[in-house]
Amino acid sequence: MGGIGSASTSIDIEELLKEVPDSLQTTLPEEMCIYHVPVDIRQVNKDAYTPQVICIGPIHEKNENQVIKELKRRYFKQFFNRLPVEKRKPVLEELVKTITDGAVEIRNCYEDAAFELCKDPKGCEVKIRNCYEDAAFELRKDPKDHEVEILDCSEDDSSKRCEDQKVFWKMILWDAVFIFELFLKNREFKEDKKSQGKKDKDKSQGKKDTEKYQEKYKYDYIIAKPWLRSAVQRDLILLENQLPFWILDDLYGIVSKYIITGCSCLPKTDCCCPCITFPELTCTFFKKYNKNKTSPKKPLHFTDMVRSFFLPKDLDTKDPNPKDPSSPPIKKLYRATRLHQAGMKFKPKPDEHTIKSWKEDDSIKKGELHFPTLVIDDQTDCIFRNLMALEQCHYPYEAFICDYVKFLDFLVDTQEDADLLIKSKVIVNRLGESDDVAKLINKLCQGIAEVSSCYNRHAEALNEYYDSCYNKSKAFLRRQYFKNVWIGTGTVVGLIVLFITLGNFVRSFF
Structure with missing residues (x-):
């Protein structure tokens, strides 16, 4: 019996080993x-992670409609019209070669091998099979209600799906060139608008220049529509809607030296000539979030770049390292209104736009908590969610934005807490009711795992301040007897009269 069992076990092991190919990576x-x-993060608000207009890369490309596909082709043609005619073909060949040479490295940038390479049945060449999320083969029903397997790597002609590697490099090429043309148009639009604003001050220019300026952009699908520019900007920040930044930078480096702009490259010239790098173009496009005017050296992608805009310029401080996982998460922190009752004041830092000042100070001991001003609008929920999702996946021990939002979540528990921070100008509310602000902040941390917190020291200092009987008594007296000048003056006069009366009363016995 034992021998039979051993043989059976041996057979099972052999079968298991066959399911683990030698080529499978262990890391x-x-x-x-x-x-x-x-x-668990996505299910809280699925729309916050899903592109509404433009799909970039493999994960959501199957959801892109025909109008946007045609738009990418139009932008492709417009972009190549910027190049000298004789350079268009060799430049295009170099772009394709750069993409195909970096195919494996590009593929490795995506989770779950979004670009899974496999051989066709004839073994003729390597093909892209899994261009989209989760499954290369999607089960669908045909008109007769029979489930059929359809290769979901479609181009415009479904009969040629997954024909060859063109599915891969063409997707990268369309998306990259679309981004280049969009960023160039955006920069030109801003510069022309700025220039036109100066001309409008001179009435002698008349309205011809204005009409010319408007004519240049009035028929562009994206630039002519402010709401659409905003929607596209939002889509390009989504974590799942990215191309690796390095491939975009490499490709733009190939074409930038041939772009025709008529620029003389004079000092202080702000234009779209070859002297403008792709990181500079990107920072201009996302200028709304780049309040500190920083330029990250090597961002991973647009989501990572926007995240860097919210971080301090220099994280190397003398303080205990905030990235140290030994700094525990915040377990307890009194909400804003209760801290305020103990005398804590919330002060905005209008000149600071990063999410945290890493420098140690004694402001909390003095009864003040200094905050960089946070603007909350219709885009805040989406932007913060994607930056936090990136940190959860890629920066679990450097989750500065997650820590900041969690810290804010402790402070804002009710509408009254949100009202207090809005009145203190720590939060600028462009969302609507203050209750909406409270709900947004409370939901942001759902599904977020907290390993450590760089705000733990702040929380301990705030709790210590609140627990002080002296601070509570001082705050009570200030609220009751020193609400304003008149009450405060009356209180002081009353105390003086009381002391004089008591003094006279004591002297009457002697």
Whole structure:
């Protein structure tokens, strides 16, 4: 019996070993930086992670409609019209070669091998099979209600799906050139608008210049519509809607030297000539979030770049390292209104736009908590969610934005807390009711795992301040007897009269 059991076990082991190919990697690719948003985070607000207009990269491309596909082709043609005619073909060949040579490295940037290479049945060449999320084969029903397997790597002609590697490099090429043309148009639009504003001050220019300026952009699908520019900007920040930044930078480096702009490259010239790098173009496009006017050296992608805009310029401080996982998460922190009752004042830092000042100070002991001003609008929920999802996947021990939002979540528990921070100008509310602000902040941390918190020291100092009987008594007296000048003056006069009366009463006995 034992022999039979051993043989059976041996057979089972052999079968198991066959299911583990030698080519299977035992670790994740080092280049991985573009992730599927974790399910428990996504389910809180699915729309916040899903592109509404423009799909970039493999994860959401199957959801892109025909209008946007045509738009990318139009932008492609417009972009190549910027190049000298004789340079267009060799430049295009170099772009394709750069993409195909970097195919494996690009693929490794995506979680779950979004670009899974496999051989066709004839073994003729390597093909792209899994261009889209989760499954290369999607089960669908045909008109007769029979489930059929359809390769979901479609181009315009479904009969040629997954024909060859063109599915891969053409997707990268369309998306990259679309981004280049969009960023160039955006920069030109801003510069022309700025220039036109100066001309409008001179009435002698008349309205011809204004009409010319308007004519240049009035028929552009994106630039002519402010709401659409905003929607596209939002889509390009989504974690799942990215191309690796390095490939965009490499491709733009190839074409930038041939772009025709008529620029003389004079000092202080702000234009779209070859002297403008792709990181500079990107920072201009996302200028809304780049309040500190920083330029990250090597961002992973647009989501990572926007995240860097919210961080301090220099994280190397003398303070205990905020990235140290030994700094525990915040377990307890009194909400804003209760801290305020103990005398804590919330002060805005209008000149500071990063989410945290890493420098140690004694402001909390003095009864003041200094905050960089936070503007909350219709885009805040989406932007913060994607930056937090990136940190959960790629920066679990450097989750500065997650820590900041969690810290804010402790402070804002009710509408009254939100009202207090809005009145203190710590929060600028462009969302609507203050209750909406409170709900937004409370929901942002759902599904977020907290390993450590760089705000733990702040929380301890705030709790210590609140627990002080002296601070509570001082705040009570200030509220009751020193609300304003008149009450405060009356209180002081009353105390003086009381002391004089008591003094006279005591002297009457002697």
